[in-house]
Amino acid sequence: MMSSMSLSRMLRAASVCRTMSTATKLTAVEVNDKTGIATVTLSRPPINALNVELLHDLYQSIKEIENNKSRGLILTSSNDKVFSAGLDINEMYRPDKDRARLLWTKLQDVWLALYGCALPTAAAINGHAPAGGCLLATSCEYRVILPQCRIGLNEIQLGLVPPIFCMFNFLNVLPRRVAERALVQGRIFTTEQALQIGLVDDVASSKEKALEKCSQFIATFAQTNPLARSLTKLKFRGADLQRFESERTNELESFLEFIDHPQMQEDLGIYLEGLKKKNRN
Numbered sequence: 001m002m003s004s005m006s007l008s009r010m011l012r013a014a015s016v017c018r019t020m021s022t023a024t025k026l027t028a029v030e031v032n033d034k035t036g037i038a039t040v041t042l043s044r045p046p047i048n049a050l051n052v053e054l055l056h057d058l059y060q061s062i063k064e065i066e067n068n069k070s071r072g073l074i075l076t077s078s079n080d081k082v083f084s085a086g087l088d089i090n091e092m093y094r095p096d097k098d099r100a101r102l103l104w105t106k107l108q109d110v111w112l113a114l115y116g117c118a119l120p121t122a123a124a125i126n127g128h129a130p131a132g133g134c135l136l137a138t139s140c141e142y143r144v145i146l147p148q149c150r151i152g153l154n155e156i157q158l159g160l161v162p163p164i165f166c167m168f169n170f171l172n173v174l175p176r177r178v179a180e181r182a183l184v185q186g187r188i189f190t191t192e193q194a195l196q197i198g199l200v201d202d203v204a205s206s207k208e209k210a211l212e213k214c215s216q217f218i219a220t221f222a223q224t225n226p227l228a229r230s231l232t233k234l235k236f237r238g239a240d241l242q243r244f245e246s247e248r249t250n251e252l253e254s255f256l257e258f259i260d261h262p263q264m265q266e267d268l269g270i271y272l273e274g275l276k277k278k279n280r281n
């Protein structure tokens with residue numbers, strides 16, 4: 001039987017948190033009425049691989065939170081081992097061409113929405129965050145990771161050329177030399193390494209503590225004029241956003257050309273098979 005203690009705790013939590021009306025199936029959005037902070041939880045089992053539908057839902061959630069004038073946005077995962085495994089490789093391996101076009105366009109939309117979000121943004125990285133997972137986390141202004149996680153932009157290891165927004169994200173958080181080397185080597189960092197180079201801002205021992213640290217970061221803006229804050233953020237990020245816009249069509253076409261290449265398809269097939277084999281052994 002449920003103790004009266006845990007029941008009252010649940011009732012208290014229910015009174016401060018509400019789920020947003022248009023919260024979708026693959027992202028859950030919860031707004032804390034006390035703090036005004038919205039938490040977006042990636043919820044596509046087993047590993048939050050970014051397919052067309054998850055990217056679509058994530059974009060909608062970000063825009064909804066921004067339009068509802070929340071105080072800030074925290075991104076996290078419902079999986080306790082994986083924040084996000086990055087793009088769903090099944091969407092790139094022997095792809096339906098229209099769907100591949102949609103995938104890339106949605107990834108671009110999500111990047112624009114998150115990197116250019118007017119609100120303070122933070123990522124509670126409660127699991128591994130390779131490739132697209134790292135891209136989402138580094139689009140935010142602040143990152144907390146859990147122990148024993150791995151994070152990085154390893155696209156080059158799959159034979160993929162990291163798109164320009166990967167470069168912007170890394171240059172925004174790392175010294176240029178470190179960013180370039182990490183991208184060119186496709187480095188995946190441990191929690192300790194990520195903290196040491198500044199890829200993440202802090203380490204927390206649990207998801208709850210990571211969420212708390214993210215909320216504390218967002219609360220540091222409590223006394224700041226929101227418009228002045230967002231315009232200042234855009235001054236820092238505006239040049240990246242403009243350059244992205246001028247190259248977005250080219251990047252889409254090169255992605256489609258790239259994954260259409262027979263060698264690329266062979267490499268992706270081998271990589272995917274390697275991931276699956278790991279579980280069969």
Ligand SMILES: CC/C=C\CCC/C=C/C(=O)SCCNC(=O)CCNC(=O)[C@H](O)C(C)(C)COP(=O)(O)OP(=O)(O)OC[C@H]1O[C@@H](n2cnc3c(N)ncnc32)[C@H](O)[C@@H]1OP(=O)(O)O
Nearest residue numbers: 049085086087088089128130131132160161255275276279
């Ligand atoms: C020109 C274009 C250029 C660049 C594009 C840039 C943008 C972004 C690109 C990308 O994101 S590419 C994707 C790269 N992602 C990875 O390399 C991650 C690979 N996965 C892992 O490292 C691990 O799976 C893990 C995320 C660390 C999780 O490990 P865990 O042990 O918890 O799970 P497991 O490995 O058993 O995986 C479960 C299940 O999921 C399948 N899987 C894993 N990752 C992906 C993926 N990205 N896409 C599709 N499927 C994936 C894995 O095969 C397992 O399947 P199974 O249950 O059938 O065996």
